[in-house]
Amino acid sequence: MEAMTRLRIDLAYDGGGFYGWATQPTLRTVQGTIESALHTVLRVPQDDPDQRLRLTVAGRTDTGVHASHQVCHIDLDEALLERAVGHMNVSGIEALRRRLSRMLPDDITLHRVSRAPSGFDARFSALERTYVYRIADRGSEADPRMRGFVLRIDDRLDLDAMNEAAATTIGLHDFGSFATPNPGGTTIREVKYARWERVPVRPLIDATGLAYETPAVESGLVCFTIVADAFARNMVRSLVNGCVQVGLGKRDLDWFAGKMAVPLREGSTGPIAPQGLTLEHIAYPADDQLAARAEAIRAVRTL
Structure with missing residues (x-):
C-alpha cells in the first residue's frame, strides 16, 4: 500500500x-x-x-x-x-x-x-471562520470596480440599530431562523464577533498640502464582520438580511430578537444577495491540538 x-x-x-x-x-x-x-x-x-x-x-x-x-x-x-x-x-x-x-x-x-501536519482536517480542525459582507449605501459612493463584490442599497443604513441587532447573535445560539441544517446536523453555532462598521475615507497618499485627495477603494463602504466557530447554510447572508431590514427601518429590534429567541425559518429571514459576501480567514489551533479539535467538533452540538 x-x-x-x-x-x-x-x-x-x-x-x-x-x-x-x-x-x-x-x-x-x-x-x-x-x-x-x-x-x-x-x-x-x-x-x-x-x-x-x-x-x-x-x-x-x-x-x-x-x-x-x-x-x-x-x-x-x-x-x-x-x-x-x-x-x-x-x-x-x-x-x-x-x-x-x-x-x-x-x-x-x-x-x-x-x-499538512499530523491530525490536520481542513473542515473539522478549524477553530473559527471570518466573513465580511460589504454594502454601498447612500452614505458611500459605489466604485464600479467593486460591483462584483459589493451590494448596492439606495438608502442610508442605520448602523447603530444594526449593531444592536448584531450584538444579540454573539454567543452560543440556535440560528434556526437564519439557517438551514445539513441532514443530521444542527443550526447551533457560536458567534464570537459580529459588528457593522463604515470604512473611513482614507487617502491613498498620507500627505499634507495636496490640492485633492484620492480615496482608497473601500472608503465609505459599510462592512459587516462576523466570526464564528462554524456557519450553517445561508446563515451569514440571512443574518445580514435581517440586520439590513432593521437598518432600513423595515423591521424593529424586537422582531430581530424574536427571531433569535425562536429558531423558526420563514420568509422574512431569507438570505440577501451573495455578491457582497467574502470568506476572509480560517483559523486553526496549534499543530499538537489539530486532531483533538477535529474529534471534538464532529460531535453534534446542543444548547
Missing part, C-alpha cells in the same frame, strides 16, 4: 462565475474546477472510481460568494504526487503547486500548497 500524504491548499476565488464550492454534475463550481485540474496534472482518469481525487474544504461557500482565503485538503499517495515533478528540479508538492496554478482559471488563485 502506498504511503499517503495529506496536502493543505490555501486559495482564493472570485465566486461570481461559480455555482458555489461543492461539485455539481453539470454546473461550474470551485471544487469541481480544482479537482478536474488535479486529475489532468496528475494524469488520473476522472472516471476511475478507485482514484477519485476529492477535496475536503473548511466551509462550502454558496453560489456567487467569494473567498480571499479558503482552506482545503486532499490525500494523495507519494507515487502519484511524484508524477507532477516531470523535468522540474523541485519537490513533488512544489511541482504540483506550479502546474496546478498554471492550469486553473483566472478566477481561482493558489496562495500555498503545503504538507
